[in-house]
Amino acid sequence: MAIPRIKVNHFHTFYYQYESTLLDALEVQEIPAPYNCRGGYCGCCKVRLIDGEVEYVRETLLDMDEGEILTCCCVPKTHIEIEISES
Amino acid sequence: MSYSTFNPSAHDATLEPMFFGRSVNVARYDKQKYPIFEKLIEKQLSFFWRPEEVDLSTDRKDFMNMPEHEQHIFLSNLKYQTLLDSVQGRSPNVAFLPIVSLPELETWFETWAFSETIHSRSYTHIIRNIITEPSEVFDQIVTNEEIVKRAAAVTRLYDELIELTSVFSVHGAGQHVIAGKTYDVSMRNLKKKLYLTMVSVNVLEAIRFYVSFACSFAFAERAIMEGNAKIIKLIARDEALHLTGTQHILNILASGADDPDFKEIALECKDEAIAIFAEAAQQEKEWSSYLFRDGSMIGLNAKILSDYVEYITNVRMRALGFEDMFPAAQNPLPWMNAWLSSDNVQVAPQESEISSYLVGQIDNQVDDSDFDDFDL
Numbered sequence: 001m002a003i004p005r006i007k008v009n010h011f012h013t014f015y016y017q018y019e020s021t022l023l024d025a026l027e028v029q030e031i032p033a034p035y036n037c038r039g040g041y042c043g044c045c046k047v048r049l050i051d052g053e054v055e056y057v058r059e060t061l062l063d064m065d066e067g068e069i070l071t072c073c074c075v076p077k078t079h080i081e082i083e084i085s086e087s
Numbered sequence: 088m089s090y091s092t093f094n095p096s097a098h099d100a101t102l103e104p105m106f107f108g109r110s111v112n113v114a115r116y117d118k119q120k121y122p123i124f125e126k127l128i129e130k131q132l133s134f135f136w137r138p139e140e141v142d143l144s145t146d147r148k149d150f151m152n153m154p155e156h157e158q159h160i161f162l163s164n165l166k167y168q169t170l171l172d173s174v175q176g177r178s179p180n181v182a183f184l185p186i187v188s189l190p191e192l193e194t195w196f197e198t199w200a201f202s203e204t205i206h207s208r209s210y211t212h213i214i215r216n217i218i219t220e221p222s223e224v225f226d227q228i229v230t231n232e233e234i235v236k237r238a239a240a241v242t243r244l245y246d247e248l249i250e251l252t253s254v255f256s257v258h259g260a261g262q263h264v265i266a267g268k269t270y271d272v273s274m275r276n277l278k279k280k281l282y283l284t285m286v287s288v289n290v291l292e293a294i295r296f297y298v299s300f301a302c303s304f305a306f307a308e309r310a311i312m313e314g315n316a317k318i319i320k321l322i323a324r325d326e327a328l329h330l331t332g333t334q335h336i337l338n339i340l341a342s343g344a345d346d347p348d349f350k351e352i353a354l355e356c357k358d359e360a361i362a363i364f365a366e367a368a369q370q371e372k373e374w375s376s377y378l379f380r381d382g383s384m385i386g387l388n389a390k391i392l393s394d395y396v397e398y399i400t401n402v403r404m405r406a407l408g409f410e411d412m413f414p415a416a417q418n419p420l421p422w423m424n425a426w427l428s429s430d431n432v433q434v435a436p437q438e439s440e441i442s443s444y445l446v447g448q449i450d451n452q453v454d455d456s457d458f459d460d461f462d463l
């Protein structure tokens with residue numbers, strides 16, 4: 001399967017380098033993605049998934065609305081497009 | 088409706104509401120109405136730590152070398168944290184256990200409160216290590232005007248709820264006059280009080296504590312009081328669970344899915360709920376002026392801390408579906424994130440949250456033959 005491509009609003013599009021989480025992937029790209037616990041239980045890393053699919057690699061303790069993902073807990077499964085809210 | 092320590096009725100707890108249904112019968116976790124609370128319990132247990140594991144020997148030296156106004160900041164902050172955890176170590180149990188109806192939520196309250204007692208014990212550990220006479224610090228917690236003022240706001244709703252549910256437990260629902268005082272113990276008023284108490288607990292865990300964490304970590308950002316910061320990091324990891332727990336409870340209540348009354352109550356009490364956030368934010372700002380009254384420290388002053396109060400208040404209000412109370416702004420303390428992350432918490436391997444280790448612990452599927460390849 002093709003290497004997932006990650007498109008982020010207001011930032012550049014890049015290829016996933018198989019970091020252990022999407023949050024790590026964003027940080028490697030120096031995209032200021034929000035986070036706190038990095039453990040799936042604070043909800044700070046929530047972003048909108050506009051397009052594509054992610055795969056959860058860690059259990060989360062939060063209920064997500066449709067179209068929301070926790071970047072500290074998942075990796076891209078296909079090409080994805082996400083939206084990080086400002087502030 | 089009097090409380091029973093063991094309700095012998097054969098009812099199915101998964102059909103009860105979270106609160107004010109039948110009291111819990113069997114403490115069983117095989118079926119859960121809300122698996123989230125079971126997950127929180129497991130996570131909290133996997134976080135178990137002991138304050139004595141953290142070495143504070145260099146903190147004492149750091150503390151003695153600090154200018155007086157920084158000692159004031161450090162000790163006042165520690166006193167406030169001690170107050171908050173004194174409240175949290177007992178109140179969820181006293182206030183919520185008599186009225187909870189789900190076993191997983193009941194156990195979450197107990198697990199939550201227990202972790203708060205570890206926090207309290209850690210303050211004793213810290214104070215003992217940096218001060219020769221710990222009483223000097225502890226005794227002032229109940230005499231310091233600034234702290235007492237905030238204690239009243241922190242505990243008011245808890246105390247009112249406990250008073251109401253005590254009357255309810257003895258006299259049942261209705262209007263009761265006891266020793267000349269009238270109590271509105273209607274189910275509606277009980278639920279309202281519970282909802283507002285949960286909001287104020289959320290404010291305590293999600294705003295007040297985080298303001299105090301900012302102060303603790305500001306010292307460690309300068310590479311002083313690092314043992315203290317290690318402990319506060321472990322406390323902060325627990326607090327993130329607690330605030331997730333209260334957010335879940337509040338969001339479930341407000342959805343009306345658990346008990347339709349609460350949907351109305353959440354709407355009806357919206358202004359009061361917002362006022363609880365506003366009061367806390369205001370007090371936390373006043374507190375930052377008190378902390379820095381004799382001078383700022385590198386990296387933190389009353390203005391930056393007040394900006395953080397506004398920032399964190401917005402974040403927490405959004406999580407509950409409220410509008411921002413303050414103008415939207417970036418996090419004024421970006422370095423907080425690294426301290427609030429559980430990724431690099433250093434604990435002994437058997438206490439870390441590596442899930443493979445936990446899975447290994449409870450895996451009964453291992454067959455004797457699986458060990459055939461081991462040479463002992």
Ligand code: FES
Pocket residue numbers: 034035036037038039040041042043044045046070071072073
């Ligand atoms: S950083 Fe806390 S849930 Fe992802």
Ligand SMILES: [Fe+2]
Pocket residue numbers: 172175202203206322326
């Ligand atoms: Fe605590």
Ligand SMILES: [Fe+2]
Pocket residue numbers: 175203292325326329
């Ligand atoms: Fe807590």
